[in-house]
Amino acid sequence: MTHAGPPPDLSQPCCALEGLTQLLSFVPGNFAVVLHSEPDCANLVLRDARAVDPRRFFCSNLGEAQAIAGRGRARLAAAVRHAIARRRPEAVFVVGGCVAGLIGDDAGEIVASLRLPHRIRVVAVDGGAFAMHGQAAIVDRFTGILLDAAPLRARKTPRTIGLVGFPPDDGEAKRLLGRAGIAVRAWPRLDSAQAEWNALAGVARAVVSDVRLFGRLAKTLGERHRVPVAGLAPPLGAAATECWLIGIAAGFGLERRIAAACAPESSAARRAVAAFRRRHGGKKLAVHVGGRKDFALHTLVRGGLAAVPAFAELGLRVELLFQGAVEEAQQRRIEAVLAHHRLELPYRCLPDRLSLTRALRHGGFAAVYCSDSLREEVGSAGVPLVPVGSLRPGFAGSVAGCARLDALLR
């Protein structure tokens, strides 16, 4: 599998070093992170008491004289050796910043030239801000480097599956797949321990929620670990959940078995959906996209539009409200994302969050699906808010979602 390039992305641009620092801060595991940058780039590291021991982070602390005199390489080499001596890690992630990029310090080339102990996996990524990566590109890199750091030899276990980019579902999928004879061996979240990511290398097959968002990870799984990877839309809604389970089972030739295993739950969910459609079908729902910069999967998977099919299944008429630039270039990006996900929906661009109130007030919407942080703007419009990420996956999630939306729309 080749990497399909940066995922289509409408999120706000961000600095890769900042994003990777944030994401790696919450991953438990015996690794070190070396930032190849000036000291200020590391000022987020100790600022969150929830982080997993931030002493795993080091910085080459580039000064002006070193940057100008070309001593960045030596600083980085010394910093990596120091990190290894101090933490004795199984893996080291090296992230280059803007200055490193400007002075031509190629982090990958520099660490490759170091004679480090073979047992330590060293993964380098150039992470400056001038490339203006979107958040999806950062998540792609993040999950990719976690897989890069996994041990090369992992024993494969037959009829095991690894799931990436799917929200937790209180054990429903494990139970139903188990009935069909398929074991879920790895299901990492973005803040899962490194061991959970390493476990992906040992599964028989893997499924990701977005093949472009997890493009690097999929490529590494396929090429280095010989794990076939498929992309399936997240199990949001009754039909999507059934498709998802059957899609997973199809990899093992067990479609019939999974269909039988999930029949009772599937029927209950479909009944709830039908009842909801009778009551609320045709109502208009606004789906707001691009309001957050939080590296959360529910705002990034499938362009932040993963929940749209679930709303369509409920008979709601969806209109998309994109926050961000209103220029033509942005419109082209939006069209590309919609085409990529085969969605034909009306949309509008809102230049800022304050514009949301007016759009909702005059749009005839029964509710809006958007970030909870926009509660104030939504409240001013008097439209009920369905928080982004609140849709639970699976059949049980579908039933619960129908009940919740029903209460909200009544």
Added chain:
Amino acid sequence: MARDFDIPLGNHRAIFGAFLAAHAIPDALDLMFTGVGCKPKSQRQLAVHDRFRDAGNKLAWADVGDVQLISGPAERLRNTTVETVRRRGNVGLVLVTTSAAMELTGADVEAVLPAIRRDIDCPVVHLPTAGWDGDLYRGYASAVRAVLGLARWKGPRGDRRSVNLLGYLFDRYENDHRANLGELRRLLGALGITVNVGFLSGAPFAELMRAPAAGTNLLLPYLAGEPESFRAATRRNTARCALPVGLGATTRFLEEAARAAGVPRRTVQALVAAERERFEPLLRMAREGLAGVRAAVLADTPLAAGLVALLGELGVKPVLAGLLDRTLGGAEAFRSALAASGGAADDCVVLPDPTADEVEAACVQLRGGRRRADSSPPFELLISPDLWLPPAVVDGVARVELGFPSNRRHALAASPFMGFAGVVSLAQRLLDGLASRNA
């Protein structure tokens, strides 16, 4: 060399300090001539620290990517600044800050400023703030000096007893700083001294520009440099003052202010005696509750000196002081400020610009060489900002959150830490901390 690669607890650099200064002037705009990451990284930290005023709108980013780097980022700076100021309106001042990377590109910011100034009708100040320079305090001080330099000092001097409070570190609009400034105004007012402008204090730019109406400048320790340089720049009588944290330092602050403003010493003595008489019964109760307690402080040098002195005044034994800055004088300045306030730290371990590992090592020593958290804690109370700290430092210890960042503790009610009211308020917080630890 090894320590070179560890990340110290106080690792903000000048670019963040300049942003704090912009936040402290409600109509100032910090135009970041940087890569995209500097903006959210800065605003996220202040957004959690200050719940009273939105930090996000203080910042604009020059929108520089690879393409702009090649085609000429300075032009991009001009366009973004002009557009942003026009769109927002009510911008009193623009601070242009620059990252290390942007400075390396050699983009000539100074050359583009005249064009920006022609297009907008507010002052524009360039603050070179590469992310390898100085620290938060130096960045804040540079911004304060730059803004001071915009005032017209050539006019007539005001009354000597009208003073500017220069170098007040105003990092949020909550009721800790508001109460501090209120307390200092109250105490100085009792001496017949009026605070003309708090520099910085949440006052808008136009109000700051009224600074020349004062006859005297009181210089707090966050503004490095000799009073003579400020005297020459402002043509006003200028005196260095102690940071008024603790009984001794507050007394010294009032004495120094009175001397600069020409208030007789006996007036100060009378005020201090009256204040201490008023507060002493409360402090006596606090001392009873805090007797024999050990404490550690992590703060910038002036604040750490004030807090360590205060702990001694309350009968608490200070055992560790970590100084979270790189430019405010370090251990020498700490000991000197402490001695001047009548405090002592003979058995107190002082760590300049420490890393988490160094604080942990000091705590292990204080635990008698035992690393395990189930051994007796190295101290009962820790006064520090909201920082990640190792278990060997914080397990079994009551934390009193003070300084930047204070992400968990927000000051809804007045809770000063300066002046005599600040002593009582801090004593209360220490007692509360101890009570929660023992609960």
